[in-house]
Amino acid sequence: MTAENAEQVGQFERWVRAGASVVAPATAVSAVLFYFGYVSARAQYEYFGIDVDTVGLGTQDYVMRSPQPLLAPLLVLTMLGIGVPALLSATRTRVAGNPRRARRLARACSAAGTVLACAGALLLLTYVQWQGWKLYALVTPLLTGVGAGVVAYARRVRALVRTRTPKERRPLLSGHSSDVLVVVVMAISVFWTTATVAQWSGRGLAMRQARELDRLPSVILDTRERLFLRSPGIDERVLEESPGQTFRYRYRNLRLLIHGNNRMFLVPYRWSASDSTLVVELDGSVRVQFQFQNQRP
Incomplete structure (x- = not known):
């Protein structure tokens, strides 16, 4: 293979990698939009006694229906994306020079987050008793997700002030493993909450249609x-x-x-x-x- 051919092959491979880096996220976003659009449409037409699968809507139809149910969750996530870094910056400024205050804050946040997460887990375990509660599908993931987020914040406070000492007992899970678990729990909670909002949005749209x-x-x-x-x-x-x-x-x-x-x-x-x-x-x-x-x- 000549140097010119090798250069062309290398350039082609770079184009393929660049295309894959774009196509994969685009496919994932399309799949998410399709899912929430489907959930909303299904709830909407169930109100009129129709199984949405019998209508014959296509992928593009569901994607086009997704912005309405996703508007509120996206606004909330955007505000959190702005507020969380600001909160961490303020925390770093206020407690970096006072380890004792940081330790108290971390313990309080860790306890509150654990209580919230355990409340969400309890609702999951007692689904049979609570399945008739209208707010179950919203309260359960919110409690679990917020609890996991508060626990993650407590861990971040501890990391900022470096309160751990060599004499402390090592946790059962490494810091990296527990962080991954917290992120997974938060992601699942966000997905569940958004699906519930999409379902309620579809039902609300159907009821508004029924009035008009x-x-x-x-x-x-x-x-x-x-x-x-x-x-x-x-x-x-x-x-x-x-x-x-x-x-x-x-x-x-x-x-x-x-x-x-x-x-x-x-x-x-x-x-x-x-x-x-x-x-x-x-x-x-x-x-x-x-x-x-x-x-x-």
Whole structure:
């Protein structure tokens, strides 16, 4: 192999490594966005009695739905990213010259963090008793994550003032191992909390939609057979027979909730406890008309 060829191969390898360093994080971010978008969409359409997997949404659809449920968690994490370094800087300034105060602060934070983390672990172990609590999926990861974070802060305070002496008993786990465990617990807690927020966001979006069903696209549906719809408020009329006319029934006061996989999911124009979602296959067996909005241009 000539020097020129070797140089070209080396340059190609560098390009591959650089591309891999970009593609891998991008893939991970896309996977996270897809997951939280899916969780939100699933909770949203469950409210209307629909399994979101039957809608046929694609990866891009779920990714596009992820910003809304992720907005609040990202703002909180951003504020923590700003506040934690500032807190550590203030701690370094105030306790670096007073080891006794730092020791008391570290013990207090360690005790408080342990109590919080143990409370979260207790909720995990008693899931059967607490599963009916509406706030369980939010309080449990928050207690565990905040507890782990406070413990990590206590360890950082000890490291800043170097309070450990050679005569101290060595911990069961090395400092590096325990730090890794704390980070893992915090990461899992953040993921769980964000998933809960995404689920609540989807359910909240569904309830807001249910209050404003009349704002969804209005649909007139013609069918060949009677549908025997039980949702109140839907107008059913029998069409007059005429040569070549194959559609016999017309339904009004329907709204388009979502369309996917060559199917329409229709709901009544007004919410009721006895409402149901109508699934219509667009295979030529029905005739669909979309109405203009009742607003003069």
